[in-house]
Amino acid sequence: MTSPNRNRYKELWEKGTQTGQLRLSTERLSDLLLEEFPPEVWAIEGLIPAEGVTIISGSPGSFKTWLYMEMAVKVAQGESVFGHFPSKQMGVMVIDEESGRQRLQKRFKQMGASENTEIHFTSRIGYKMNHLYVDAIAKEAKEKEIGLVIFDSFTRFNNADENASGDMATLMDCYRQLADTGLAVLILHHNRKGVAGQSNPAMEMRGSSDILAAADCHIAVNRVGQSEFVRLTQTKNRDIWEPAPFELRFHENATEFEYVGEGKSSADRHNEQLKEIVEAVGLYPGLSKRQLVAQIKTDGFKGGDKKISDCLDELARTEMVRVLPGGRNSYKYYLPSDEPSAAKND
Structure with a gap:
């Protein structure tokens, strides 16, 4: 089909x-x-196009499975995903080659699925992606009125070398054929090992660049350390400008992700750190740089000694703080409003 x-x-x-x-x-x-053409429709507004191929990639332990499960349940129920992104209600098919029946049951129950939730699934049946499988999925989707098909995970549906561009182009064409029948296709994929922190999160995804090239949308998932927070960055979207990165919170017994908000840029975070250090200089006037660095770290500043020192130098250059001789070759830091009167008269 x-x-x-x-x-x-x-x-x-x-x-x-x-x-x-x-x-x-x-x-x-x-x-x-x-x-x-029919009006542009999203399975999940701004994230998952209703007729396209989307890849979610991340390292192990980054909540990828939980993320797709919330998406599946909310789309099947016609509710907002993460409490923030509207969805179009449609039937969902999960083709699982990772979790297994017992884990699927446990997690879908936790995410609020019920007997009335229109989610169909297969689990660990071992089929590999080819045109025969594509036709079978498309036929089943049409008969069950399914609009979103989720594959977990990419590597389980092929025996080819993920770094071989020709093999990956052929494989991705199978997913493209499913999208051409009117389906939203969501694929979970893994990141390369030991490449976290790339300036472009898309480059962390494992395999040939033909995988990303064939996708309509790509969402990179990065857990913040071992915390309850996960950061989602859409690196590619053929239909709209990519939304700003955003963070979600998910604790052990949660029934859904909590939308925390859009991630801040590096410039925003730097300006916040400068503001934090200015406030510290105001709270502790007359300290040397060494004393200030130690005090600011004690107060919980998220950054090392060099970061604090560099920020103090920048604040001095821009005259946000004043640096005055303190005797014995030392210098003291003040806010302009707090500097000693003798220094002002000079």
Whole structure:
């Protein structure tokens, strides 16, 4: 079951392989400009397109499975995902090759699924992705009125080398065919080992670049240390500008993720640190740099000695703080409003 357009070219290709002559049937742009398409629809607003391929990638322990489960339950129930992103109610199919039946049951119960939740699944059946499997999934989706199909995880559906661009392009074409039938396709994938902290989180995803190239959307998932917080960064979206990175909170017995808010830029965090250090100079006027560094760290500043020292130097250059001789080759730090009167008169 493929799209009518793909079927047409498939027939031409098969005829060409039989006759040794391939007829290429092009279309006029003017016809495309007059064609009417249904309005743009999202399975999850701004995150998962209703007719596209989305990849969620992250390291082990980054809550990927919990994330897709909330998405599945909320989409099936027509509720906002993470309490923030509206969803379009539709049936969901989960093709699980990771968790197994018992863990699926336990976690879906925790995430609020009920007997009335329109989620269908297979678990650890071992099928590999090919055109036969694509047709079977598309047929089942049509019969069960399913709009979102979730694959957990990418590596379990193929035996090929993930770094082989040709093999990955062929594999991703299978997922593309499913999207062409009108399905939202969500694939979970793993990150490379030992590459956390890349300036572009998309580069942390394992395998050939053809995997990312074939996706319509990509969401990178990074857990904040071993905390309850996870940061989601959409690195690719073919339909809209990527939303700002945002953080979620998920504790052990939670029934859903808590939306914390949009992540701050490096400049925002730096300015907040400068403000924190200015406040410290105001609280402890007349301390040396060494004393200030020790006191600011004691007060819980999130940064090392060099970071505090560099910030103090920047504040001095911009005259947000004043640095005055303190005797015995030492210097004392003050706010302009707190500096000794003798220094002001100088």
